Amino acid sequence: GENVEQHPSTLSVQEGDSAVIKCTYSDSASNYFPWYKQELGKRPQLIIDIRSNVGEKKDQRIAVTLNKTAKHFSLHITETQPEDSAVYFCAAIVPGTYKYIFGTGTRLKVLA
Amino acid sequence: GAVVSQHPSRVICKSGTSVKIECRSLDFQATTMFWYRQFPKQSLMLMATSNEGSKATYEQGVEKDKFLINHASLTLSTLTVTSAHPEDSSFYICSASDGLAGDTQYFGPGTRLTVL
Numbered sequence: 001g002e003n004v005e006q007h008p009s010t011l012s013v014q015e016g017d018s019a020v021i022k023c024t025y026s027d028s029a030s031n032y033f034p035w036y037k038q039e040l041g042k043r044p045q046l047i048i049d050i051r052s053n054v055g056e057k058k059d060q061r062i063a064v065t066l067n068k069t070a071k072h073f074s075l076h077i078t079e080t081q082p083e084d085s086a087v088y089f090c091a092a093i094v095p096g097t098y099k100y101i102f103g104t105g106t107r108l109k110v111l112a
Numbered sequence: 113g114a115v116v117s118q119h120p121s122r123v124i125c126k127s128g129t130s131v132k133i134e135c136r137s138l139d140f141q142a143t144t145m146f147w148y149r150q151f152p153k154q155s156l157m158l159m160a161t162s163n164e165g166s167k168a169t170y171e172q173g174v175e176k177d178k179f180l181i182n183h184a185s186l187t188l189s190t191l192t193v194t195s196a197h198p199e200d201s202s203f204y205i206c207s208a209s210d211g212l213a214g215d216t217q218y219f220g221p222g223t224r225l226t227v228l
Binding site for chain 2: 032034043046089099100101102104105
Protein backbone atom coordinates (compact mmCIF):
# COMPACT_ATOMS: atom_id res chain seq x y z
CA GLY A 1 0.00 0.00 0.00
CA GLU A 2 0.89 3.67 -0.14
CA ASN A 3 3.61 4.89 2.22
CA VAL A 4 4.72 8.49 2.71
CA GLU A 5 8.00 9.53 4.27
CA GLN A 6 8.68 13.11 5.35
CA HIS A 7 11.92 14.91 6.23
CA PRO A 8 13.11 16.63 8.29
CA SER A 9 11.12 16.05 11.46
CA THR A 10 12.16 19.44 12.84
CA LEU A 11 13.43 22.51 11.07
CA SER A 12 14.57 25.83 12.49
CA VAL A 13 15.19 28.81 10.24
CA GLN A 14 15.85 32.47 10.75
CA GLU A 15 13.07 34.86 9.86
CA GLY A 16 13.33 35.79 6.21
CA ASP A 17 15.12 32.62 5.19
CA SER A 18 13.58 29.82 3.13
CA ALA A 19 12.36 26.47 4.41
CA VAL A 20 12.12 23.26 2.42
CA ILE A 21 10.30 20.11 3.49
CA LYS A 22 10.55 16.93 1.45
CA CYS A 23 8.27 13.92 1.07
CA THR A 24 8.50 10.68 -0.85
CA TYR A 25 5.67 8.33 -1.73
CA SER A 26 5.63 4.72 -2.76
CA ASP A 27 2.67 4.23 -5.12
CA SER A 28 3.43 5.63 -8.56
CA ALA A 29 -0.30 5.74 -9.35
CA SER A 30 -0.93 8.36 -6.66
CA ASN A 31 -2.04 11.58 -8.33
CA TYR A 32 -2.86 14.15 -5.65
CA PHE A 33 -0.58 15.61 -3.00
CA PRO A 34 -1.86 18.15 -0.47
CA TRP A 35 0.10 19.97 2.20
CA TYR A 36 -1.44 20.90 5.54
CA LYS A 37 -0.34 23.28 8.28
CA GLN A 38 -1.38 22.47 11.82
CA GLU A 39 -0.94 24.78 14.77
CA LEU A 40 -0.95 23.33 18.27
CA GLY A 41 -4.37 21.97 19.19
CA LYS A 42 -5.93 23.20 15.97
CA ARG A 43 -7.25 21.62 12.81
CA PRO A 44 -4.99 20.92 9.82
CA GLN A 45 -5.38 23.68 7.23
CA LEU A 46 -4.78 23.04 3.55
CA ILE A 47 -2.08 25.43 2.35
CA ILE A 48 -1.33 24.13 -1.12
CA ASP A 49 -1.83 21.04 -3.22
CA ILE A 50 -0.57 19.63 -6.49
CA ARG A 51 -1.85 17.09 -8.95
CA SER A 52 0.33 14.72 -10.91
CA ASN A 53 -0.24 16.49 -14.22
CA VAL A 54 1.87 19.48 -13.16
CA GLY A 55 5.40 19.77 -11.85
CA GLU A 56 5.14 22.94 -9.80
CA LYS A 57 2.55 25.17 -8.22
CA LYS A 58 3.04 28.45 -6.46
CA ASP A 59 0.89 30.61 -4.19
CA GLN A 60 2.65 33.75 -2.98
CA ARG A 61 5.41 32.62 -0.60
CA ILE A 62 4.52 28.95 -0.82
CA ALA A 63 5.37 26.56 -3.63
CA VAL A 64 5.21 22.83 -4.15
CA THR A 65 7.25 20.82 -6.63
CA LEU A 66 6.57 17.29 -7.79
CA ASN A 67 8.96 14.82 -9.38
CA LYS A 68 6.86 11.86 -10.52
CA THR A 69 9.84 9.86 -11.74
CA ALA A 70 11.53 10.01 -8.37
CA LYS A 71 8.21 9.91 -6.51
CA HIS A 72 8.94 12.87 -4.33
CA PHE A 73 7.42 16.26 -3.72
CA SER A 74 8.59 19.24 -1.72
CA LEU A 75 7.16 22.27 0.03
CA HIS A 76 9.06 25.53 -0.27
CA ILE A 77 8.33 28.52 1.95
CA THR A 78 10.21 31.70 1.13
CA GLU A 79 10.67 34.81 3.28
CA THR A 80 9.59 32.91 6.37
CA GLN A 81 7.79 34.73 9.16
CA PRO A 82 7.23 33.78 12.81
CA GLU A 83 3.60 32.98 12.05
CA ASP A 84 4.79 30.23 9.70
CA SER A 85 5.87 28.28 12.80
CA ALA A 86 3.70 25.16 12.96
CA VAL A 87 3.71 21.49 12.07
CA TYR A 88 3.47 20.77 8.36
CA PHE A 89 2.14 17.50 6.99
CA CYS A 90 2.39 16.20 3.47
CA ALA A 91 -0.04 13.61 2.19
CA ALA A 92 -0.59 11.44 -0.83
CA ILE A 93 -3.92 10.14 -2.00
CA VAL A 94 -4.35 6.39 -2.15
CA PRO A 95 -5.04 5.58 -5.81
CA GLY A 96 -8.64 4.68 -6.53
CA THR A 97 -9.88 6.17 -3.26
CA TYR A 98 -10.24 9.54 -1.58
CA LYS A 99 -8.10 8.42 1.35
CA TYR A 100 -4.90 10.18 2.33
CA ILE A 101 -1.76 8.73 3.79
CA PHE A 102 0.01 11.41 5.80
CA GLY A 103 3.69 11.95 6.33
CA THR A 104 5.04 12.05 9.86
CA GLY A 105 5.11 15.84 10.01
CA THR A 106 7.75 18.57 10.20
CA ARG A 107 7.86 20.97 13.10
CA LEU A 108 8.96 24.30 11.65
CA LYS A 109 10.28 27.02 13.93
CA VAL A 110 10.93 30.46 12.50
CA LEU A 111 13.26 32.38 14.76
CA ALA A 112 12.73 36.12 14.97
CA GLY B 113 -16.81 27.90 2.08
CA ALA B 114 -16.01 24.26 2.92
CA VAL B 115 -16.43 24.56 6.68
CA VAL B 116 -16.48 21.49 8.89
CA SER B 117 -17.54 21.63 12.51
CA GLN B 118 -17.04 19.09 15.27
CA HIS B 119 -18.74 18.72 18.62
CA PRO B 120 -17.77 18.56 21.39
CA SER B 121 -14.35 20.19 21.29
CA ARG B 122 -13.33 18.56 24.54
CA VAL B 123 -14.75 15.70 26.56
CA ILE B 124 -13.67 14.01 29.74
CA CYS B 125 -15.31 10.75 30.65
CA LYS B 126 -14.94 7.85 33.02
CA SER B 127 -13.53 4.54 31.91
CA GLY B 128 -16.26 2.23 30.59
CA THR B 129 -18.57 4.95 29.32
CA SER B 130 -19.35 5.74 25.70
CA VAL B 131 -18.72 9.05 23.98
CA LYS B 132 -20.29 10.37 20.79
CA ILE B 133 -18.52 12.90 18.57
CA GLU B 134 -20.37 14.72 15.79
CA CYS B 135 -18.87 15.97 12.55
CA ARG B 136 -20.86 18.32 10.34
CA SER B 137 -20.23 19.91 6.98
CA LEU B 138 -21.81 23.34 7.30
CA ASP B 139 -21.91 24.71 3.78
CA PHE B 140 -21.56 21.71 1.50
CA GLN B 141 -22.75 18.17 1.15
CA ALA B 142 -20.10 15.69 2.17
CA THR B 143 -20.27 12.54 0.14
CA THR B 144 -17.40 11.09 2.10
CA MET B 145 -16.19 11.74 5.62
CA PHE B 146 -13.08 10.48 7.32
CA TRP B 147 -12.18 9.94 10.95
CA TYR B 148 -8.61 10.31 12.17
CA ARG B 149 -6.88 9.89 15.49
CA GLN B 150 -3.85 11.94 16.42
CA PHE B 151 -1.65 11.25 19.42
CA PRO B 152 0.53 14.06 20.82
CA LYS B 153 3.32 15.09 18.48
CA GLN B 154 2.34 12.44 15.98
CA SER B 155 0.76 12.34 12.57
CA LEU B 156 -2.87 11.81 11.64
CA MET B 157 -3.83 8.16 11.47
CA LEU B 158 -6.88 7.31 9.40
CA MET B 159 -9.36 5.22 11.35
CA ALA B 160 -12.23 4.86 8.90
CA THR B 161 -13.97 6.21 5.83
CA SER B 162 -17.70 6.73 5.83
CA ASN B 163 -20.08 7.33 2.96
CA GLU B 164 -23.60 8.57 3.45
CA GLY B 165 -26.06 5.72 3.81
CA SER B 166 -23.54 2.91 3.83
CA LYS B 167 -21.34 1.12 6.33
CA ALA B 168 -18.02 2.64 7.21
CA THR B 169 -14.79 1.12 5.96
CA TYR B 170 -12.30 0.67 8.76
CA GLU B 171 -8.54 0.69 8.47
CA GLN B 172 -6.57 -2.34 9.51
CA GLY B 173 -6.25 -2.60 13.26
CA VAL B 174 -9.23 -0.37 14.07
CA GLU B 175 -11.98 -2.18 15.97
CA LYS B 176 -15.29 -1.45 14.30
CA ASP B 177 -17.28 -2.56 17.34
CA LYS B 178 -15.39 -0.12 19.52
CA PHE B 179 -15.46 2.86 17.17
CA LEU B 180 -18.98 3.01 15.79
CA ILE B 181 -19.44 5.31 12.82
CA ASN B 182 -22.74 6.48 11.41
CA HIS B 183 -23.09 8.71 8.36
CA ALA B 184 -26.82 9.28 8.37
CA SER B 185 -26.94 12.32 6.10
CA LEU B 186 -24.79 14.23 3.64
CA THR B 187 -23.88 16.72 6.36
CA LEU B 188 -23.45 14.61 9.48
CA SER B 189 -21.24 11.76 10.58
CA THR B 190 -20.85 10.53 14.14
CA LEU B 191 -18.13 8.56 15.87
CA THR B 192 -19.02 6.75 19.07
CA VAL B 193 -16.21 5.45 21.21
CA THR B 194 -17.78 2.60 23.15
CA SER B 195 -16.58 1.44 26.55
CA ALA B 196 -13.79 3.98 26.51
CA HIS B 197 -10.51 3.24 28.26
CA PRO B 198 -7.59 5.54 29.10
CA GLU B 199 -5.68 4.32 26.05
CA ASP B 200 -8.47 5.75 23.88
CA SER B 201 -7.53 9.23 25.05
CA SER B 202 -6.51 11.15 21.95
CA PHE B 203 -7.35 13.96 19.56
CA TYR B 204 -10.05 12.80 17.15
CA ILE B 205 -10.42 14.76 13.92
CA CYS B 206 -12.92 14.35 11.13
CA SER B 207 -12.64 15.55 7.58
CA ALA B 208 -15.03 15.77 4.70
CA SER B 209 -14.85 15.94 0.95
CA ASP B 210 -17.60 17.26 -1.28
CA GLY B 211 -17.04 15.02 -4.25
CA LEU B 212 -16.70 18.00 -6.57
CA ALA B 213 -13.04 18.75 -6.08
CA GLY B 214 -13.30 15.25 -4.67
CA ASP B 215 -9.70 14.91 -3.67
CA THR B 216 -9.60 17.75 -1.18
CA GLN B 217 -10.43 17.04 2.45
CA TYR B 218 -11.57 19.80 4.80
CA PHE B 219 -10.88 19.17 8.46
CA GLY B 220 -12.95 19.76 11.55
CA PRO B 221 -11.41 21.42 14.61
CA GLY B 222 -10.96 18.16 16.44
CA THR B 223 -12.20 16.67 19.71
CA ARG B 224 -9.87 16.14 22.63
CA LEU B 225 -11.01 12.99 24.46
CA THR B 226 -9.66 12.24 27.91
CA VAL B 227 -10.70 8.99 29.56
CA LEU B 228 -10.07 8.82 33.28
